[in-house]
Amino acid sequence: MKFNHLIINPFSSILEAMKKMDEVETKLLIVAIENTFVGLITIGDIQRALINKCNFTDTVESVMRNDYIVASPDNSIDDVKELMLKLRSEFMPVVDNKKNLLSVYFWNELFEQKKNQPLFRFQLPVVIIAGGIGSRLRPLTNVLPKPLIPLNEKTIIEDIIDRFSNHGCNTFYLSVNYKAELIEYYLNQLNLPFNLTFIRETKPLGTAGSLSLLKLLINDTFFVSNCDILIDQDYSEVLKYHKENSNEITIIAALKHYHIPYGTIDSGENGSLINLTEKPELTFMMNSGMYILESHLLTEIPEDTFFNITDLIDRVKNRKGIIGVYPVSEKRWIDIGNWNDYMKIINSNNKTAI
Numbered sequence: 001m002k003f004n005h006l007i008i009n010p011f012s013s014i015l016e017a018m019k020k021m022d023e024v025e026t027k028l029l030i031v032a033i034e035n036t037f038v039g040l041i042t043i044g045d046i047q048r049a050l051i052n053k054c055n056f057t058d059t060v061e062s063v064m065r066n067d068y069i070v071a072s073p074d075n076s077i078d079d080v081k082e083l084m085l086k087l088r089s090e091f092m093p094v095v096d097n098k099k100n101l102l103s104v105y106f107w108n109e110l111f112e113q114k115k116n117q118p119l120f121r122f123q124l125p126v127v128i129i130a131g132g133i134g135s136r137l138r139p140l141t142n143v144l145p146k147p148l149i150p151l152n153e154k155t156i157i158e159d160i161i162d163r164f165s166n167h168g169c170n171t172f173y174l175s176v177n178y179k180a181e182l183i184e185y186y187l188n189q190l191n192l193p194f195n196l197t198f199i200r201e202t203k204p205l206g207t208a209g210s211l212s213l214l215k216l217l218i219n220d221t222f223f224v225s226n227c228d229i230l231i232d233q234d235y236s237e238v239l240k241y242h243k244e245n246s247n248e249i250t251i252i253a254a255l256k257h258y259h260i261p262y263g264t265i266d267s268g269e270n271g272s273l274i275n276l277t278e279k280p281e282l283t284f285m286m287n288s289g290m291y292i293l294e295s296h297l298l299t300e301i302p303e304d305t306f307f308n309i310t311d312l313i314d315r316v317k318n319r320k321g322i323i324g325v326y327p328v329s330e331k332r333w334i335d336i337g338n339w340n341d342y343m344k345i346i347n348s349n350n351k352t353a354i
Contacts, residue, residue: 010061124220127214128175129207131210132146145183146178146228206307223292232331245324248296253285257282260280297316
């Protein structure tokens with residue numbers, strides 16, 4: 001069956017589900033035992049579970065919702081299309097009254113337009129931190145500033161701008177320093193249909209120091225993104241989480257898996273063995289480099305001072321402010337600020353083109 005790759009066992013862990021979603025490039029899986037339909041699980045279900053302190057080892061069955069919608073054999077194609085449009089669903093399983101999984105309708109088979117529309121559109125300011133020297137990408141950055149490094153047919157910074165533009169954003173503030181003239185010249189000559197404002201540092205101010213220059217320019221919730229990361233996520237869903245929880249800061253965190261190629265040992269008193277684990281896999285949530293901030297935080301950033309966004313996070317945390325963490329899966333976060341990951345993206349795109 002052409003949909004076998006979309007099926008996961010209900011007793012699989014949510015970590016296994018996230019990995020499978022990355023592997024088959026989907027945000028939705030069919031939960032089934034052999035050909036018996038059990039339910040559906042989305043990346044949103046898993047994200048909500050992790051936000052609510054579930055463990056990576058918890059089962060798919062324990063976090064999936066019961067209010068899923070599927071098609072029946074009696075539904076017409078028009079009925080199915082109407083359901084998929086309403087649910088923004090990548091695919092629609094067809095299940096009979098005995099829970100037999102019969103077939104699957106796919107979005108790209110029924111619709112011409114791509115299924116990439118956000119939950120809702122918004123017009124919030126976006127700040128892109130683009131002043132670094134890009135030392136991890138030398139010698140390329142000896143010639144080009146990191147934001148102008150090619151990615152597909154455009155540059156890294158254009159890709160970031162396009163992703164936010166697809167969500168409705170049209171106001172961008174670019175914090176620049178290293179090779180600032182080249183960045184400004186390149187973007188200005190493109191005549192992009194956006195409001196671009198360049199904030200030039202006179203000296204390196206860290207990942208948040210330049211935000212102090214925006215105190216009189218931004219008076220709404222806003223996004224901040226490093227210029228060397230891409231997040232494949234519906235940003236409106238992150239914004240919804242940020243607003244519903246009254247966060248002052250929301251950190252988008254990406255899962256990262258590490259395989260330890262050795263057996264690890266836990267020992268206790270007098271060296272007694274507590275546990276021996278053969279070649280474990282460790283999973284961490286990493287700071288992806290993208291955030292949502294409330295504008296009042298701009299007044300808490302010192303002027304003309306080197307100040308990282310982690311310093312701001314610590315400051316808010318110490319005064320008991322509300323900071324949220326929104327998780328995305330490993331392959332939904334692309335760090336293109338180092339050679340290895342950048343070349344993976346380039347090689348992947350070349351293979352796709354071939």
